[in-house]
Amino acid sequence: MRIRLESVHRSYRVRRPPESGGRLTRLVRRVSSEVEALHGIDLAIDEGETVGYIGLNGAGKSTTMKLVAGILTPTSGRVTVDGRDPHRHRRQLSAELGYLAAQRASLWWDLPVKDSYELIRRVYDVEPAVFRRRSEDLVSRLDIGRYLDTPVRELSLGNRTRAELVGALLHAPRLLLLDEPTIGLDIFARESICEVLRELRHDTAPTVVMASHDLRDVEAICHRIIMIDDGRLVYDGKIDELRALGGGRRTLKIHHAADHRLPELPELPGLTRIEDRTRTVTTYTFTQGEVPGELLAALFRDPRVDDVQIEAPSLEDLIKDLYLRGT
Numbered sequence: 001m002r003i004r005l006e007s008v009h010r011s012y013r014v015r016r017p018p019e020s021g022g023r024l025t026r027l028v029r030r031v032s033s034e035v036e037a038l039h040g041i042d043l044a045i046d047e048g049e050t051v052g053y054i055g056l057n058g059a060g061k062s063t064t065m066k067l068v069a070g071i072l073t074p075t076s077g078r079v080t081v082d083g084r085d086p087h088r089h090r091r092q093l094s095a096e097l098g099y100l101a102a103q104r105a106s107l108w109w110d111l112p113v114k115d116s117y118e119l120i121r122r123v124y125d126v127e128p129a130v131f132r133r134r135s136e137d138l139v140s141r142l143d144i145g146r147y148l149d150t151p152v153r154e155l156s157l158g159n160r161t162r163a164e165l166v167g168a169l170l171h172a173p174r175l176l177l178l179d180e181p182t183i184g185l186d187i188f189a190r191e192s193i194c195e196v197l198r199e200l201r202h203d204t205a206p207t208v209v210m211a212s213h214d215l216r217d218v219e220a221i222c223h224r225i226i227m228i229d230d231g232r233l234v235y236d237g238k239i240d241e242l243r244a245l246g247g248g249r250r251t252l253k254i255h256h257a258a259d260h261r262l263p264e265l266p267e268l269p270g271l272t273r274i275e276d277r278t279r280t281v282t283t284y285t286f287t288q289g290e291v292p293g294e295l296l297a298a299l300f301r302d303p304r305v306d307d308v309q310i311e312a313p314s315l316e317d318l319i320k321d322l323y324l325r326g327t
């Protein structure tokens, strides 16, 4: 499905104790004010794209997801999904939408997992044979077969999230909104979820928007990153383009004996010592091609140097840079 946001603003009205006044007044009186969560967001996501929507706490990610799902309406501006207002056409949209959010349970809390799935089948009118094939496949890939008779409320967070993901995919949605799908999960739960999401691309290829703090998941699933900060868009591009922003930048990490004084590295353009050095690791950044081979050879020959690593910056480093530059 195609998502468009045009100059979208969204604010919330909040009621707070007044700034001034005695303790009693502050206890009982409330004044209204507005919190602006989104300040004019423009974005376009096309059919079948997999987008990581990232931002710090309170940046406006969940607000955007709720606008796209039609749960909220913008204060001003326009949101459309396949050309339609998702709030006004919420019923039609729900047939095409899978929405998974840590704070929003879709399965029935007191029912065994398999009964919730049967209810979903009926709500979305999925043909029994198609439903059986799809549910067996998802249940086995997410490894939750042994919990099908367990009420949802008794599941651990990891198993509940896996069960919720099956529930969100049973009707083969064309749009999948994932709000922090792997938060608090162990490595096995995260990996099985990421694998299923990755395979979707070759299967039903829905449009996927995943809000996440976890860049490993975003890297594993998404081809594009949209980054917001304090309700404003600060980056929109392919992950490969973001990596290219790092250019030939590399880090040189020298692992050495505690407090070993390294020979002074020559003053080279672009070779910068990083100040977070520990007693056993000293780090520099440099531009590829600007650290001479003989310097590396000298480091390798030094008996008190244990290891020398040259690395491209991680996605996390590049994103930190973007925040520092953009704010």
Ligand SMILES: Nc1ncnc2c1ncn2[C@@H]1O[C@H](COP(=O)(O)OP(=O)(O)OP(=O)(O)O)[C@@H](O)[C@H]1O
Binding pocket: 012, 013, 014, 035, 036, 037, 055, 056, 057, 058, 059, 060, 061, 062, 063, 064
């Ligand atoms: N129901 C609400 N009432 C009042 N303010 C709200 C409400 N929901 C969100 N906000 C405010 O809007 C801003 C954006 O919140 P939002 O939940 O969209 O951010 P987020 O990027 O999803 O954050 P997080 O990563 O912490 O989940 C924050 O300042 C938040 O406090």
